[in-house]
Amino acid sequence: MVDYRVHVTIQNKPGISDPEGKTILNDLVLKGTHQNVSQINTAQMLKFVINETDKKTAQSTVQKICDELRIYNPMVSVVTIDVFDV
Amino acid sequence: MNVGVIVFPGSNCDRDMFHVLSDVFHLNVEYCWHDKPLPKNLDAVVLPGGFSYGDRLRAGVIAAHSPIIQDVKKIAEKGIPILGVCNGFQILVESGLLPGVLLKNDSLNFMCEWTNLIVKNNQTPFTNQFELNQKIPIPIANGEGRYFVDDDTLIELEKNNQIVFKYDQVVNGSSNHIAGVCNEDGNVVGMMPHPERAVESEINPHDNKPSSLIFESLIKKMGVNN
Numbered sequence: 001m002v003d004y005r006v007h008v009t010i011q012n013k014p015g016i017s018d019p020e021g022k023t024i025l026n027d028l029v030l031k032g033t034h035q036n037v038s039q040i041n042t043a044q045m046l047k048f049v050i051n052e053t054d055k056k057t058a059q060s061t062v063q064k065i066c067d068e069l070r071i072y073n074p075m076v077s078v079v080t081i082d083v084f085d086v
Numbered sequence: 087m088n089v090g091v092i093v094f095p096g097s098n099c100d101r102d103m104f105h106v107l108s109d110v111f112h113l114n115v116e117y118c119w120h121d122k123p124l125p126k127n128l129d130a131v132v133l134p135g136g137f138s139y140g141d142r143l144r145a146g147v148i149a150a151h152s153p154i155i156q157d158v159k160k161i162a163e164k165g166i167p168i169l170g171v172c173n174g175f176q177i178l179v180e181s182g183l184l185p186g187v188l189l190k191n192d193s194l195n196f197m198c199e200w201t202n203l204i205v206k207n208n209q210t211p212f213t214n215q216f217e218l219n220q221k222i223p224i225p226i227a228n229g230e231g232r233y234f235v236d237d238d239t240l241i242e243l244e245k246n247n248q249i250v251f252k253y254d255q256v257v258n259g260s261s262n263h264i265a266g267v268c269n270e271d272g273n274v275v276g277m278m279p280h281p282e283r284a285v286e287s288e289i290n291p292h293d294n295k296p297s298s299l300i301f302e303s304l305i306k307k308m309g310v311n312n
Contacts, residue, residue, distance in 0.1 A: 016189075016234070017192065017259070019190070019192050019193070019194055019259075020190070020194055023194070069151065070147055070150070070180065071143065073144065073147075073180075073187050075186070075187050075234070075235070075236060075239075076187050076189065076234060
């Protein structure tokens with residue numbers, strides 16, 4: 001068993017409005033000199049450390065936790081799960 | 087008639103709700119702490135507003151896993167009237183007792199202001215004394231009050247008459263101006279505005295009678311007022 005760092009990123013599904021991302025884009029970034037930026041989406045990240053047998057199991061266990069405990073709301077959000085060595 | 091007001095860590099409208107139910111409408115009311123079983127003798131349950139668990143992760147989601155919610159689900163199946171106000175509404179959607187989700191307001195602001203609701207379903211235990219489309223002046227106080235459902239669910243809600251209250255104008259960007267919904271059976275109702283802040287003329291600069299009908303509907307439904 002080894003410790004893994006697992007990053008869970010929760011963000012809105014496409015089509016769900018993200019007013020914070022829009023404000024950062026329109027009222028901060030595009031008012032500066034960075035006209036090449038076309039999109040900014042906000043997200044929430046949870047950082048887990050989990051003791052598991054391998055990376056794949058660490059990923060699936062965290063996915064299971066997210067689903068069972070509604071860490072994200074599947075109606076409006078998606079999660080991406082990235083696993084790293086500690 | 088016995089009404090339980092569930093108290094979670096971070097609830098802050100529980101005492102207002104208790105006061106209104108007991109002092110204004112003369113019901114027997116008891117507080118129900120979230121990690122204790124729900125008392126067996128309750129005729130109705132209210133989940134009050136507040137910031138359970140500091141809105142951490144997402145408003146209502148942590149409270150939705152409280153032990154008492156399992157009991158709330160059981161009595162919901164039996165048809166006992168359940169009202170969730172503001173954070174109580176958020177807890178009901180996060181626990182799956184009501185459809186949809188409550189997102190941050192479009193403005194990203196905490197909104198604390200008077201709004202007008204329109205009654206769209208007058209068949210629930212909390213709306214049976216209203217005329218259809220009756221207007222209710224009532225305050226909101228929330229940061230995550232934008233009710234959202236996907237298009238398919240919205241069609242289902244309309245088909246099943248589950249939209250209970252709508253705002254009379256765009257308030258926070260909610261789907262179809264929805265301010266409150268019920269479950270398919272109609273006994274579980276959730277709403278973002280605060281009726282407990284609107285039923286007394288001393289603190290309502292508009293008309294306190296429409297909000298009172300929410301509680302009078304419950305009394306009418308139960309057929310008793312003690």
